[in-house]
Amino acid sequence: MDKTGRYLGAAVLDRTRRDTASLRGSGARIDSRAAELSSMVGHPMAEALAWAVAILSAITAVAGLFWSTLYRDAPFWIQQARGIDLATLLLAVPILVVSLLLLHRGWPPAMSVVIGVLLYDIYNYTIYSTSIAMNRLSFVYIAILGLCVWSLILLALPVATTSSVVLRIDTSVARVVGGFLLAVVVLFGLLWLSQIATTTFTGVTPTDVTRSGLPANPVYALDLAIFLPLAVIAAVGVLRGVAPAANFAVPMLLWVFLTSAGVAGGFLFAARAGDQVPVTILVLIAAIGIVAIVLAGVASMGASKAVA
Secondary structure (H helix, E strand, C coil): CHHHHHHHHHHHHHHHHHHHHHHHHHHHHHHHHHHHHHHHCCCHHHHHHHHHHHHHHHHHHHHHHHCCCCCCCCHHHHHHHHHHHHHHHHHHHHHHHHHHHHHHCCCCHHHHHHHHHHHHHHHHHHHHHHHCCCCCCHHHHHHHHHHHHHHHHHHHHHHHHCCCCCCCCCHHHHHHHHHHHHHHHHHHHHHHHHHHHHHHHHCCCCHHHHHHCCCCCHHHHHHHHHHHHHHHHHHHHHHHCCCCHHHHHHHHHHHHHHHHHHHHHHHHHHHHCCCCCCHHHHHHHHHHHHHHHHHHHHHHHHHHHHHC
């Protein structure tokens, strides 16, 4: 009886030791996960650069909207630029400011929002720096572009190299997000490729390029070479739950939303000038933007609960 009791006691003690070791291992993994997330949330230099972006982009947007002689481009292209200025002033700048404040407080989803706004700014200030007629603020456009690029590198590098999914999005939401991003890629990819193909085989310049007064549309290169492929990477990553690709899903949703707002703003200025606005396209662009921001919000909120 005593011998049996000793065996049972030894077995219980061994099991207790294994359980304790397991708990310690789990705690270590949790601590490691927390440390990894903490290291990716917030970077003083990146935040400082992003604050400069917010300030300077607000100034240039106000100037673009209210300084009547600033732009010296074709009327159509000025309308597009002012549409972007409107979206930047009313949406991109406030979102960037709020997300930077939340990022400083350690809210993980805020980093994805900041990255999304920086992607939007890089997209548009590349156009301003290369495809807007040089004006009194050209040097500021270039400065904003540089600030955005370096802030994005400092913020996104840990996100792009981590083996962990920073924001764990619910499976059902992830499917919708991935499907939506792929749908956007297909829609605009085919649109731009069809216009390029038409010019290639017929020699006829697309109407928007003619109206802009530019030799080529910078949107073709930016979308087809950089931003749509990044949307595909984010979509595939979020569908499979694979890092680091999945970490760019929310930023790309923000980019889609803000870019759609800028396009819609361009239509608004075209309507004010008395030009005919394609209502069907405007409604489609608005719908894409609304869906994008709703999905970004749902994904961020759900992910923040998962992180917590």
